[in-house]
Amino acid sequence: xxxxxxxxxxxxxxxxxxxxxxxxxxxxxxxxxxxxxxxxxxxxxxxxxxxxxxxxxxxxxxxxxxxxxxxxxxxxxxxxxxxxxxxxxxxxxxxxxxxxxxxxxxxxxxxxxxxxxxxxxxxxxxxxxxxxxxxxxxxxxxxxxxxxxxxxxxxxxxxxxxxxxxxxxxxxxxxxxxxxxxxxxxxxxxxxxxxxxxxxxxxxxxxxxxxxxxxxxxxxxxxxxxxxxxxxxxxxxxxxxxxxxxxxxxxxxxxxxxxxxxxxxxxxxxxxxxxxxxxxxxxxxxxxxxxxxxxxxxxxxxxxxxxxxxxxxxxxxxxxxxxxxxxxxxxxxxxxxxxxxxxxxxxxxxxxxxxxxxxxxxxxxxxxxxxxxxxxxxxxxxxxxxxxxxxxxxxxxxxxxxxxxxxxxxxx
Numbered sequence: 001x002x003x004x005x006x007x008x009x010x011x012x013x014x015x016x017x018x019x020x021x022x023x024x025x026x027x028x029x030x031x032x033x034x035x036x037x038x039x040x041x042x043x044x045x046x047x048x049x050x051x052x053x054x055x056x057x058x059x060x061x062x063x064x065x066x067x068x069x070x071x072x073x074x075x076x077x078x079x080x081x082x083x084x085x086x087x088x089x090x091x092x093x094x095x096x097x098x099x100x101x102x103x104x105x106x107x108x109x110x111x112x113x114x115x116x117x118x119x120x121x122x123x124x125x126x127x128x129x130x131x132x133x134x135x136x137x138x139x140x141x142x143x144x145x146x147x148x149x150x151x152x153x154x155x156x157x158x159x160x161x162x163x164x165x166x167x168x169x170x171x172x173x174x175x176x177x178x179x180x181x182x183x184x185x186x187x188x189x190x191x192x193x194x195x196x197x198x199x200x201x202x203x204x205x206x207x208x209x210x211x212x213x214x215x216x217x218x219x220x221x222x223x224x225x226x227x228x229x230x231x232x233x234x235x236x237x238x239x240x241x242x243x244x245x246x247x248x249x250x251x252x253x254x255x256x257x258x259x260x261x262x263x264x265x266x267x268x269x270x271x272x273x274x275x276x277x278x279x280x281x282x283x284x285x286x287x288x289x290x291x292x293x294x295x296x297x298x299x300x301x302x303x304x305x306x307x308x309x310x311x312x313x314x315x316x317x318x319x320x321x322x323x324x325x326x327x328x329x330x331x332x333x334x335x336x337x338x339x340x341x342x343x344x345x346x347x348x349x350x351x352x353x354x355x356x357x358x359x360x361x362x363x364x365x366x367x368x369x370x371x372x373x374x375x376x377x378x379x380x381x382x383x384x385x386x387x388x389x390x391x392x393x394x395x396x397x398x399x400x401x402x403x404x405x406x407x408x409x410x411x412x
Contacts, residue, residue: 001025001330004139004154006127007161008035010101011302011319013108015160017055018327020116027152028112029141031126031161035109037102040187040280041216041229043068043201043313044097044104046087047403048320053094060107065099066215070200073366077377078204078264081370082390086201091405098201098214098229100189104316125150127166130157130298137297155336157298158326160319163287165304171295180241181284181309181359183208186232186255188276189216194226195267204269206371207361208235209258211269230272231310233284234258242283250281284309286359289352294344296337301326306351312362314354314401321402322347353400363397366390 001024005012008030019026044052044065052061072083087096112121125141128149132138137157141150159167168176196202198221201214210233217227232255252273262269273279287307293300302319326343333339354362361368366385374384398404 001156001336002027002154003156003158003330004029004137004152005158005160006139006141006167007031007159007165007302007304008109008121008123009160009162009302009319010105010108010316011304011323012158012160013105013112014052014320015158015301015323015327016112016116016120017108018051018323019330021055022327022331024327024330026116027120027122027154029122029125029127029139029150029152031124031144031166033124033144035105035121035123037100037106039101039105040189041098041214042101042104042316043214044099044320045313045317045401045403046092046094046096047401047408048317049087049097050094050408051320051324055111057107057111058095060111061097061099061104062095062218064103064107064218065097066199066218066221068096068098068199068201068214069197072196072200072202073364074202074204075367075370075374075377076205076209076262078262078266079377079381081381081385082366082394084394092408094408098216100216100227100229101316122150127159127161127170129170130167132157132296132298155297156330156340158301159299159304160301161304163285163303163307165300167298168300168304171298171300172290176287176290178241178283178285178287178307181286183233183235183284184242184255185282185284185310186250186279187282188230188273188279190228190230190272190275191220192226192228192272192275194221194224195228198226203364203367204262205233205367207364207368209233210364210367211259211262213267213272228272230276232256232259232273241285246282248281250279252276252279254281286355289348289355292344293348294340297340299326299340299344305348306355308351308355309358309362311358311364312354312397312401314358314362317401317403318351318354322351350402357397357400363394366393
């Protein structure tokens with residue numbers, strides 16, 4: 001069997017390693033001319049890090065990533081709503097990693113090149129089209145350097161080419177527009193003094209004004225400093241999806257004013273914003289869940305299949321889980337079209353639930369609940385939201401996303 005993957009992001013590279021592990025030939029085509037360590041920070045929850053650790057990548061990831069110890073939610077006054085341990089600190093067998101997206105992607109890429117071969121990764125090749133018969137697929141890619149069409153004959157074609165997936169658009173040429181939430185994100189990294197214990201992630205505010213922080217560099221932490229990944233989020237007037245570049249550099253003046261008084265005794269958010277060298281703007285978007293991902297011997301994976309709001313740290317995690325299940329299905333069932341339908345039957349409804357729950361703010365709804373019940377702050381969170389309610393909200397999302405401790409231990 002041979003699998004051709006469109007897209008060499010986190011999902012596509014993870015799939016390549018998992019297929020290779022199961023003895024399946026793989027070839028990747030990436031639209032970008034040169035794969036570089038771009039982006040900002042992401043979180044790898046224990047169910048995702050478990051899969052990468054199974055590939056023998058724990059030490060490589062730990063050399064770069066912070067092993068997250070804590071997640072905490074605060075209101076707009078810096079008052080604590082909820083705090084819980086994370087990863088191994090919470091009793092999981094696997095860590096929760098906070099890492100620069102570029103470090104993760106380049107670690108995966110280097111591993112693919114070492115284990116599978118540099119000649120199996122083709123940068124600068126954008127997906128164009130495919131044709132399939134009963135037992136083969138011929139995928140066509142346009143080589144950006146000269147416009148020549150390159151063909152790849154395979155048994156399975158997987159679209160792992162992100163939220164703007166060309167393969168998804170080929171399958172669904174109309175009626176599949178991005179859905180804009182009416183909120184914008186501004187993302188950056190800032191080197192600063194550590195906050196809390198130097199390994200904690202926090203979110204503050206509510207659904208119309210929010211700030212997220214977490215450190216992503218273990219080498220810097222060992223030097224007593226912190227590389228802080230942060231996201232500022234605001235509801236914007238108009239409610240229409242911006243037509244400009246979705247990843248453009250902006251000045252802090254575009255969004256910083258509403259956060260100017262967010263200075264608390266444990267962190268100075270305006271100073272973190274001021275310390276960023278480059279700030280990137282993104283609309284908070286997803287797409288409606290699809291009725292199907294699989295068409296014969298062609299299927300979708302990751303953001304190409306189920307783009308979701310970056311809430312609950314589940315975007316990259318679900319792509320990695322897609323990759324594991326798809327690799328196992330293809331390795332364990334000789335009937336390839338049936339294996340792809342099995343993959344879809346398992347993963348489509350699970351990820352659809354997360355997409356829809358993230359539209360309801362996922363686990364971050366505890367901040368909105370505190371805002372609606374106590375907009376002027378509180379003297380005790382227990383008087384505003386009972387602890388058992390907060391615990392139930394946290395556990396419900398973990399179960400939905402597949403990283404509650406009991407389920408993860410049972411799967412292991």
